[in-house]
Structure formats: structure tokens, C-alpha cells
Amino acid sequence: MTRVSEHLNQALHDLMESDPAVHLLGEDVSDPYGGAFKITKGLSDRFGSRVRSTPLSEGALAGVGAGLALAGDKAVVEIMFSDFVALAFDQIANFAAKSTAMYGRPVPVPLIVRCPTGGNRGYGPTHSQSLQKHFIGVPGLSLFEMTPFHDAGGLFARMFALGRPCLFFEDKVLYTRHMYRLDDLFRFELAGDVARVVLDGAAEPDCTLVTHGGLVHRTLDAMRTLLLEDELVCELLVPAQLYPVPRLPGLEDARHVCVIDDGGEGGSWSSEVARVLYPRLWGGLRRPITLVNSADAVIPAAPHLERGVLVQADRIRAAVLEAVS
Amino acid sequence: MIVTAASPQSLRPPPSDRDLRSLLLIRHFELALLRLFEQGAVSGTTHTCLGQEYIPVALAPLLLDDDFVFSNHRGHGHFLARHAEPYGLLAEIMGREGALCGGVGGSQHVYHRRFLSTGVQGESLPVATGVALKLAGSGALACAYVGDGTWGEGAVYEALNMAALWRLPLLVVVEHNGIAQSTPTPAQLAGTIGARAAAFGVRHHRVTSTDVEEIRSELAPLVAAVRSEPSPLVAEFVTHRIGPHSKGDDTRSPEEIDRARRSDWHTRYAAADPERFARLDREQQEFVDRLVAEIAARPPATPPAPSASAPAPEPATGRRP
Incomplete structure (x- = not known):
């Protein structure tokens, strides 16, 4: 039985192994810490400079990811708590998403912004929100969410294939649950x-x-x-x-x-x-x-x-x- | 910050015909735009770079094909100094056939080869940092034009911090024209840009010359270091905007505008070599007149095809009760 957190971690390992163009950036994502929720564990040890712990700069983090995408690579960016994605709104809504269409021709921007999200863990007002609604209806932007039924590797591949930036929400209460498991009913x-x-x-x-x-x-x-x-x-x-x-x-x-x-x-x-x-x-x-x-x-x-x-x-x-x- | 123009004799060596043509093309292009606005032939807004044309012209030979250039709202000169596409740019601004970006981007959002402009202040610097991360070690660099007003944006500092930490080939060109839209720099910027760069351990060079050859010899070794080390550089040009922020919105006093005009490269260059200058000036003016006539006569730009990833509308298939 695989927990959702382990499943996501494995999917990121597979993604980075299969595609050398993929970079991963975020706050405290490097080993030995491996991210606040350990979803990026083992990646920096394995993939070196393609994995970067960054300064506390969500806006620039999203912008750097878009820059890598613009230059022909692909980027997965982790926002430690999805609440902080508000700090990256301009880069996501006004640059990454708009760039796919505002230059008069399709411009691919393969960028996934991972957002650990949601409450029920007692983290309080600014670490518990589900902010999906604020990103609905932004032209050029797609929203996805992790579920216990969808293969994360398949979702990462789909999001990159869209060629437009995607926010990927991962509810924090899901991390400790098991993939694909339902009770007998x-x-x-x-x-x-x-x-x-x-x-x-x-x-x-x-x-x-x-x-x-x-x-x-x-x-x-x-x-x-x-x-x-x-x-x-x-x-x-x-x-x-x-x-x-x-x-x-x-x-x-x-x-x-x-x-x-x-x-x-x-x-x-x-x-x-x-x-x-x-x-x-x-x-x-x-x-x-x-x-x-x-x-x-x-x-x-x-x-x-x-x-x-x-x-x-x-x-x-x-x-x-x-x-x- | 006002720098008094040096005497005409100091243009050594004299600018090439190519540089003069580029400078004068941009000057006439921008003047034509202001006229077109007055005539109601252009919609929306535009920001001309009158007085600042020499900056991208000086930088043009220092930037290579593989470099990525990020421009801002005041970007026509940046573009024209790098790409000989005045037809495509004017068509974009006027929304006519042949527009570089299908008429979607307009004056402030142009993407052509490795040139990209965006209209939100400071937004390009993190993106340029990402591109520089990809280019590091290749010998190419990412160059981002910003103004003195842009230093109010937090994105600038986030990006500079990363570029310094990760030793990225990022060239930040600051066009410090002393005024952010209508706000004088002393009213919007505490401290200095040099001290800001120093705080990040980023090399900073202040350019006061308007002589393109002099600027190139000053900057060439610094730009080479950006590529080879690699490392970021802030190149701050002390310059003057002699036109309005956009159109007809200059709140400066006539004396202030006069002071800005006195340091215009145009006056100096004209005085240094009057006959050649007049000839090339006439040539570029006539070229821009023809350019405007041709683009204005074109049909409107056709809208681009919708993106393949755009959602298809849901068909209505509900049963009748």
C-alpha cells in the first residue's frame, strides 16, 4: 500500500529521471530536508543542480520557472503552503498564463506549480486555505488536483503536454492516505x-x-x-x-x-x-x-x-x- | 540627476552611419507614433523613448543572437536596435496586417525570436533570471531593461538575490531617467541603485555618457564577464526622457523639460557632424514617413487561431422533462 505522499515522491523521481529537461525549485526542497511535506525527498541527491532550494521568494520562484519553460526546459515549482501562491499571482496570471497567447501565437509554457493545500491540520488562517477559486477563469491557466484515484505521473505528463502553466493542488490531509484504497462498500x-x-x-x-x-x-x-x-x-x-x-x-x-x-x-x-x-x-x-x-x-x-x-x-x-x- | 552635455568635439570616434541610422530610425519612429496618436490613428497607450534611444543602440553590438532580451513598457527602441523589423512593430502597434504578435500584444507585449516585452513593472526580472539559469555556462546571457521606477517592485530584489546566489549571466540595464511616470525619482526611491546592487554583491556600473562608442568600450569587458564568470551586472544609465511618459501627460515644468533636452544625444550628434547627420536624418525621416503610410493603408490584423488547449464549450444534452 502506497501513501499519497510516497506516490507523489516516486512520480517526481520518475519524471526527473525520464526527462532531463525537468527542473524542480522550491523552498527547502533539497535533501536532507526534502520539502516541508517530504514530497521532494531524495531528488536533490539524485538530480543535483536540477533541484534547487530557493530563497523565500514565491513570486520570483514562479517567474524563474516560467523563464526556464520559455527557454525550452520544463519546471516544477513547489509553493510550500498554497496560501503563499498569492505572492506569485502576478507571475502566474499576468505572465506565465498570458504568455501562452498574448504574443499572437501559441507559446508553450510547461510549468507546474505544486500547491500543498487545505486545512484540518490546525495550521491556522494563513496555512490552511483552499485557494483554487482565485485562479479559476485565468486565460491560459489550468488547475489540477491530486486525488487518491489518479496516477500522479500521468497527471504530471498531462500537465506538461498541455504546454500551458498548471497549478497542481495537493491537499495536505491526503498525503498520509493510501492510493487507490476504498472500503469494501x-x-x-x-x-x-x-x-x-x-x-x-x-x-x-x-x-x-x-x-x-x-x-x-x-x-x-x-x-x-x-x-x-x-x-x-x-x-x-x-x-x-x-x-x-x-x-x-x-x-x-x-x-x-x-x-x-x-x-x-x-x-x-x-x-x-x-x-x-x-x-x-x-x-x-x-x-x-x-x-x-x-x-x-x-x-x-x-x-x-x-x-x-x-x-x-x-x-x-x-x-x-x-x-x- | 542632470548631466550637462559634453562639447560636440568629444564624440570620438564618431558614430558609424549604421549607429546614426539606428538612432534616427528610433527617434523618427517615436515621433511618428506621437503624431499618429494626436490624429487618433493609434488606440490605447504608448510609451516613447525619446532621449533614451542611444542606450539600446550602444548595447546592440554587445548583445549576441543567443542572448535573450527582456524589455518593458518603453520598449520600441530596445526592439528596433536589435531587430530590423520596423514594419512588424508598427503593424503590431497599429493592429494591422503583418503585426509581429497578431495585434494581441500591442506596444507593450512583443515576443520576436529572443526578444520579449511585458507591461508589468519588474515582472520580467524573475523570468529573465530563469532564462539566465538555463543559459549559464553557454556564453549567452539574459538582458533585462528596467527603469528607476521599477526598483519599487519586490520582484526586482527577489530576482537579483537569486541571480547573485546562483551566479547567473543576467545583465540588468537600468534606464534611470529621473522620473517614474510623473513622480521624480527623489520622491520614489530612497538611497541609490548602486547601493542596492552592492547589497547583493552584484557588480554595478554607472554610465553617464551618451556617446555610443564610449559606452561600448566601458561596458564591453563588464558584459564579457557576465558571460564568462558568469555573474550578474547592473548597468545604470543616467539618462533623460525628453518626451512625455505616454502621450501629452508630461507634468514637468518647461525649465525641467528644457534641462532634459539640453542633454539630448540628438543635439550633440547633430553638432558633431552636421552634414552627415542632416543627410541620414532626412533619410530616416523619409523612411518612417513611407513606413507609416504603408502600415496605415494595410487592413486590420486577423485574429490568431484559438489555442489548441482552450476548452471546448460543453454541448447541451439535457433531457426535456
């Missing part, structure tokens, strides 16, 4: 980009849930309770690509759709998913798509307060119950 399959988690042998679900990688386990907990205590069958769709929102399969017959997003409510990824789904599903929807988000609030450090702000399994359960009953 559920099984998953990949339908294109999207992991589809279904109840083994069940008929049509009462509700189809859509969420991103970091919320998978909390959502599965809710699905288990909904089944065992409320006798409601849910299906779950987990896209690795968050933006542009990919084709979400099998929704034409959905009785109800609920999008669950750890970002704060308002201008969120969940509302972007709903925006894409409404015109497609309008004729068949029986009620509005349910959006479940973290509260529009600062994320507190104290665990009991943090729990109340971020999306938890009981809130997902309550939202589904309220919508379908």
Missing part, C-alpha cells in the same frame, strides 16, 4: 479524466456528488453514513482537472447533483462546476444543484473551531438529506 473506475466511485451492485443513485481530491475521504464517510443510516445511495465523481471543468460523465440521469468544495463559499470552484452543468442538465434537473462549501470565514487554528468552518462529513450528509428529502 465502494469501488472506483476511471471514466476519462474523472474517477467515478460507485456502490458495488447498486441501482441508480439517489444523488450524484462531485468533489475534488482533498475532500474524497470526508465525502466517502458521508456516503457511507447516508447509505447505512439514511438508505440513500450516492455516486461520487472526482475530476483531477478542476479548471477548465472537464466532461463529468453520466449526469444526464442524475436525480440530484451536489458539488462539494473545501474553498470558501462565493465565487467558488463548486459554482463554476454548476455554471458548466446547468445548461447541460437544465432539462432534467428536478431542483437546483446543491453547493457545499467551507464557510465564508477565516479558518481558525483551534481544531474545534476549524472543524466548524471547513467542510466535514456531517455537513455533506445534512446537505444531501435536505436536498433529496
